[in-house]
Amino acid sequence: MNALALAVLLVPAARAASSSAAAGGSSLPEYAASTAPVTLDEVAARFSAFDARLLTLRADFRQFVRLDGSDSTQQVEGSVLFKKPDLMLLTHRLPEAQTVVSDGTWLWVYRPSTNQAIQTKLDQWRRSEPLAKGLLDFGRSADLLQRYAASISTVSAPGADGYRTFAVRLTPKPADRKAGDADFVLTLRASTRDFFPYESELRVGRASIRSTFSNVRLNPDIPDAVFRFTPPADADVFKTPGDSR
Numbered sequence: 001m002n003a004l005a006l007a008v009l010l011v012p013a014a015r016a017a018s019s020s021a022a023a024g025g026s027s028l029p030e031y032a033a034s035t036a037p038v039t040l041d042e043v044a045a046r047f048s049a050f051d052a053r054l055l056t057l058r059a060d061f062r063q064f065v066r067l068d069g070s071d072s073t074q075q076v077e078g079s080v081l082f083k084k085p086d087l088m089l090l091t092h093r094l095p096e097a098q099t100v101v102s103d104g105t106w107l108w109v110y111r112p113s114t115n116q117a118i119q120t121k122l123d124q125w126r127r128s129e130p131l132a133k134g135l136l137d138f139g140r141s142a143d144l145l146q147r148y149a150a151s152i153s154t155v156s157a158p159g160a161d162g163y164r165t166f167a168v169r170l171t172p173k174p175a176d177r178k179a180g181d182a183d184f185v186l187t188l189r190a191s192t193r194d195f196f197p198y199e200s201e202l203r204v205g206r207a208s209i210r211s212t213f214s215n216v217r218l219n220p221d222i223p224d225a226v227f228r229f230t231p232p233a234d235a236d237v238f239k240t241p242g243d244s245r
Contacts, residue, residue: 023220023221024217024220024221025056025057025058025217025218025219025220025221026217026218026219027217027218028194028196028216028218029050029053029194029218030193030194031046031192031193031194031195033158033161033162033163033192033193034162034192035158035162037155038152038155038164038166038192039152040145040150040151040152040168043145043152043166043168043190043195044142044145046195047141047142047145047195047197048142050141050194050195050196051139051140051141051142051143053218053219054084054138054139054218054219055083055084055219056081056082056083056084056218056219056220056221056222057080057081057082057083057138057139057216057217057218057219057220058079058080058081058082058215058216058217058220058222059079059080059213059214059215059216059217060077060078060079060080060213060214060215061077061078061079061080061211061212061213061214062075062076062077062211062212063075063076063077063209063210063211063212064076064208064209064210065207065208065209066207066208067206067207067208068206068207068208069206074095075094075095076092076094076095077092077093077094078090078091078092078093078094079091079093080213081222081226081227082138082139083222083224083226083227084139085104085139086102086104086122087102087103087104087224087226087227088100088101088102088227089101089102089226089227096111096113097111097112097113098110098111098112099111099112099229101227101228101229102122102227103227103228103229104122104227105121105122106119106120106121106122107119107120107121107122107125108229108231110229110231110235114236115232115234115235115236116235116236116237116238117231117232117235117236117237117238118237118238118239118240119237119238119239119240120239120240121240124240141188141197144170144186144188145168145170147173148170148171148172148173148186149170149171149172149173149174150168150169150170151168151169152166152167152168152169153167153168153169153187154166154167155167161193163191163192163193164191164192165189165190165191165192166189166190166191166192167187167188167189168187168188168189168190168197169185169186169187170185170186170187170188171184171185171186172184183203183204183205184202184203184204185202185203185204186200186201186202186203187200187201187202187203188200189201196213196216197213198212198213198214198216199211199212199213
């Protein structure tokens with residue numbers, strides 16, 4: 001989690017529930033520092049344990065989008081609320097106000113500056129938007145290790161606290177590659193402190209998309225109403241081709 005830029009989301013009052021509706025939650029669970037090798041089996045087990053525990057999540061995020069050969073980097077900042085299996089609210093602060101909200105079936109993108117809303121099927125958005133792979137994989141980290149060819153690409157030396165950071169490299173399995181597909185590499189970075197993928201970097205074609213997460217709260221109380229969206233009565237509403245109710 002949009003492509004080369006899901007801009008800013010500010011949920012307008014009375015249109016979508018405010019992200020402040022998420023209350024409480026806990027810090028991420030921590031593991032004891034260890035000097036044992038970081039293995040893919042251990043990472044898969046830790047990811048699986050976290051996925052099973054995750055019901056809801058709140059976090060702040062930043063995304064940095066860059067095209068090869070370009071000197072500029074597009075930066076997007078905001079917050080995300082997530083509820084299993086596919087409820088999501090993105091509230092962007094930069095570079096401009098925009099709402100992205102999913103009720104599990106439909107996904108809405110609303111930009112107050114133009115008073116325009118786009119409605120699309122969530123599954124279609126997942127397939128077409130590279131950023132979705134960085135924002136909509138909460139609770140599916142272990143599944144990613146199964147669906148893609150995975151390897152531990154880097155492991156840092158222990159820090160002063162004894163914890164290490166590591167990166168998992170994911171690429172399509174040979175049987176899943178299709179002729180003409182752009183190169184695809186997804187890298188997840190985490191710490192042995194909590195094994196939460198606090199950073200993901202997607203390389204697809206000429207684009208590099210890096211997402212970082214902070215202020216993560218696990219299982220806050222989030223009402224389902226947060227993930228319902230109704231466009232303003234005077235908004236221009238567009239449906240992507242092939243979408244109909």
